[in-house]
Amino acid sequence: MTAGLPAGVPAIEAVDVSRTYQLDGVSVPALRGVTLTVDPGEYVAVIGPSGSGKSTLMHLLGGLDRPTGGRLVIGGRDVGSLTPPELATLRNRTIGFVFQAFHLLPRTSAVDNVALPLVYRGMGARQRRDRAAAMLGRVGLGHRLDHRPNQLSGGEQQRVAIARALVTDPTVLLADEPTGNLDTANGQAVLALLEELNTESGVALVMVTHDNEVAGRARRRIVMRDGAVVSDSTAAAGGVR
Amino acid sequence: MRFAEAWRVALDALRANRMRSALTMLGVIIGVASVVLLVAIGTGAKREVERQVEGLGSNLLVVVPGKLDIGAAPAVSRLSLADVDAVSRVVGDPARVAVTVASGETVRAGRRSDFTTVQGVLETTPAVFTRQLGRGSYLTASDVDTSRRVAVLGASVAGALFPDRDPIGQQVSIAGVRFRVIGVFAPLGQSLGVDRDDEVHIPVTAAHRLYGTQRIDGIAVKAPDRARIDALGDRIVAELTRRHPDTEFSAVTQQQILGVLGDILGVLTGVLAAIAGISLLVGGVGVSNIMLVSVRERTREIGLRKAVGARPRDIGLQFLLEAVLLTALGGLLGMALGVGAALAADALSPVPAAITWWSLALAFGVSAAVGIVFGVVPAQRAGRLDPVVALRAE
Numbered sequence: 001m002t003a004g005l006p007a008g009v010p011a012i013e014a015v016d017v018s019r020t021y022q023l024d025g026v027s028v029p030a031l032r033g034v035t036l037t038v039d040p041g042e043y044v045a046v047i048g049p050s051g052s053g054k055s056t057l058m059h060l061l062g063g064l065d066r067p068t069g070g071r072l073v074i075g076g077r078d079v080g081s082l083t084p085p086e087l088a089t090l091r092n093r094t095i096g097f098v099f100q101a102f103h104l105l106p107r108t109s110a111v112d113n114v115a116l117p118l119v120y121r122g123m124g125a126r127q128r129r130d131r132a133a134a135m136l137g138r139v140g141l142g143h144r145l146d147h148r149p150n151q152l153s154g155g156e157q158q159r160v161a162i163a164r165a166l167v168t169d170p171t172v173l174l175a176d177e178p179t180g181n182l183d184t185a186n187g188q189a190v191l192a193l194l195e196e197l198n199t200e201s202g203v204a205l206v207m208v209t210h211d212n213e214v215a216g217r218a219r220r221r222i223v224m225r226d227g228a229v230v231s232d233s234t235a236a237a238g239g240v241r
Numbered sequence: 242m243r244f245a246e247a248w249r250v251a252l253d254a255l256r257a258n259r260m261r262s263a264l265t266m267l268g269v270i271i272g273v274a275s276v277v278l279l280v281a282i283g284t285g286a287k288r289e290v291e292r293q294v295e296g297l298g299s300n301l302l303v304v305v306p307g308k309l310d311i312g313a314a315p316a317v318s319r320l321s322l323a324d325v326d327a328v329s330r331v332v333g334d335p336a337r338v339a340v341t342v343a344s345g346e347t348v349r350a351g352r353r354s355d356f357t358t359v360q361g362v363l364e365t366t367p368a369v370f371t372r373q374l375g376r377g378s379y380l381t382a383s384d385v386d387t388s389r390r391v392a393v394l395g396a397s398v399a400g401a402l403f404p405d406r407d408p409i410g411q412q413v414s415i416a417g418v419r420f421r422v423i424g425v426f427a428p429l430g431q432s433l434g435v436d437r438d439d440e441v442h443i444p445v446t447a448a449h450r451l452y453g454t455q456r457i458d459g460i461a462v463k464a465p466d467r468a469r470i471d472a473l474g475d476r477i478v479a480e481l482t483r484r485h486p487d488t489e490f491s492a493v494t495q496q497q498i499l500g501v502l503g504d505i506l507g508v509l510t511g512v513l514a515a516i517a518g519i520s521l522l523v524g525g526v527g528v529s530n531i532m533l534v535s536v537r538e539r540t541r542e543i544g545l546r547k548a549v550g551a552r553p554r555d556i557g558l559q560f561l562l563e564a565v566l567l568t569a570l571g572g573l574l575g576m577a578l579g580v581g582a583a584l585a586a587d588a589l590s591p592v593p594a595a596i597t598w599w600s601l602a603l604a605f606g607v608s609a610a611v612g613i614v615f616g617v618v619p620a621q622r623a624g625r626l627d628p629v630v631a632l633r634a635e
Binding site for chain 2: 059062064065084085088089091092093097099103105107116117119120121122125164168
């Protein structure tokens with residue numbers, strides 16, 4: 001199912017990656033030399049207190065931002081050498097995003113929201129709708145195709161967002177606090193869905209969270225503090241329960 | 242992203258903000274409508290003047306002292322009836338030569354009076370200028386030869402002096418001298434706000450006696466041959482110059498008059514269109530303003546679109562098409578409004594108006610171009626937004 005990377009090539013590889021912001025002429029380092037790889041099909045949780053650089057790392061891994069130092073390779077392509085349009089195409093092909101705030105287009109039906117990434121592939125309307133409808137069916141919303149976001153519950157909205165992230169068959173699914181705006185029951189259901197998709201389709205799942213319990217379900221945990229990775233541990237098969 | 246897709250997205254965005262889209266369009270609508278309307282009025286005025294000049298009679302040649310030029314001071318005439326005879330010999334047919342000596346006079350009948358233009362003329366006038374008589378008869382050669390005090394009234398003069406009786410056979414006094422009414426012109430109506438029926442014709446000889454002068458203001462010749470009209474004019478000017486070596490004369494054809502008037506009215510139309518164009522420009526600034534607001538409001542949407550793979554160009558195109566759609570729709574509505582207003586003005590008011598295809602094409606093209614020009618900056622701004630920053634926006 002995942003985009004064709006040769007066996008053994010990591011989905012994402014970061015070598016000594018740093019990101020420094022310029023705020024009113026003052027350099028503010030958000031990431032200081034992070035080195036990690038994400039392999040196809042992995043399940044990784046990134047945790048750390050706010051301000052630890054989790055979100056910055058997430059934006060870099062997703063190709064939304066470029067590092068100010070180090071080397072970042074996504075899907076076999078060096079991000080530092082790509083122009084903004086090339087980076088956009090790379091995101092479209094290899095990355096799926098799930099945000100805490102869902103980021104669905106209001107006034108747009110669930111199926112059209114899911115089909116949005118396919119628009120930027122130049123896919124025809126009929127084919128887009130078919131694929132989006134199939135993906136909505138897969139996240140259990142086959143009966144909600146033409147509902148608008150404001151007609152859906154929070155849990156359903158996040159499922160629509162997950163379907164949108166996966167409709168392009170990405171290599172990596174980046175989820176930034178995907179349960180942060182949901183109650184416990186819906187949060188659990190969304191987590192279960194993400195894990196199921198990770199297992200079934202082989203898409204790598206990288207989830208940013210500040211919830212230790214949530215992070216505990218991942219096989220691999222990356223702990224961040226002050227813009228650096230302080231621990232990167234892989235549990236025995238079955239996860240850290 | 243496919244082009245058709247971008248159109249659909251732009252249309253959806255406009256629909257989502259109907260009120261704002263309508264108000265933004267209003268600026269463009271007014272701009273385009275005023276361009277169309279003012280150009281129509283300018284064109285209508287030009288056609289009206291051309292129609293009148295052509296209505297003077299075909300192959301007309303007007304001979305006046307001095308230079309016929311816009312801005313030249315009118316020359317004092319030294320032409321006399323003897324010169325008219327000389328011109329008649331050059332033309333070879335006295336029936337083709339008309340003259341005028343005009344003066345503003347008060348004409349009275351009983352207790353009614355009317356201030357009008359009294360023209361001393363020859364009996365040839367109706368034939369040369371193609372004027373129709375409504376009632377009675379026109380001046381005759383013998384009226385002119387004997388300075389008979391007879392008058393032919395324009396329709397509105399007849400209406401003012403004799404509202405309730407037949408003027409034929411009645412007496413009028415012109416500058417205190419009594420004249421007998423022998424005819425009334427068929428009405429010509431108004432054009433460009435000027436009453437063309439406000440005149441009285443009397444024999445040129447009677448006019449000379451009345452005004453105490455021998456002068457002729459101008460000579461009009463109905464040329465027998467359109468092809469050689471310029472040559473005829475040259476011969477007439479040569480003859481008059483021979484008779485008055487120290488005076489300059491001009492012979493002007495209808496075509497030349499049309500040319501000069503056409504130039505003036507063309508400039509006028511251009512100025513009107515330029516003024517209307519300024520309002521179109523203001524409408525364009527409004528479009529630019531609203532597009533900037535729209536980009537700011539939809540920053541999160543832009544961030545999301547970029548995250549899922551929209552290139553800067555895709556986002557830019559989406560907003561550019563939105564601006565073009567606003568101005569193009571506004572342009573179409575403005576054209577409809579402008580055409581409607583021009584047709585209404587033409588039908589309901591004395592202002593003539595004529596729709597020209599070039600003005601419609603120009604107004605629409607300019608409005609679409611305004612959308613592109615004023616949409617580019619907001620569109621570029623949207624396209625260049627940093628997706629990370631955009632996604633965080635509230």
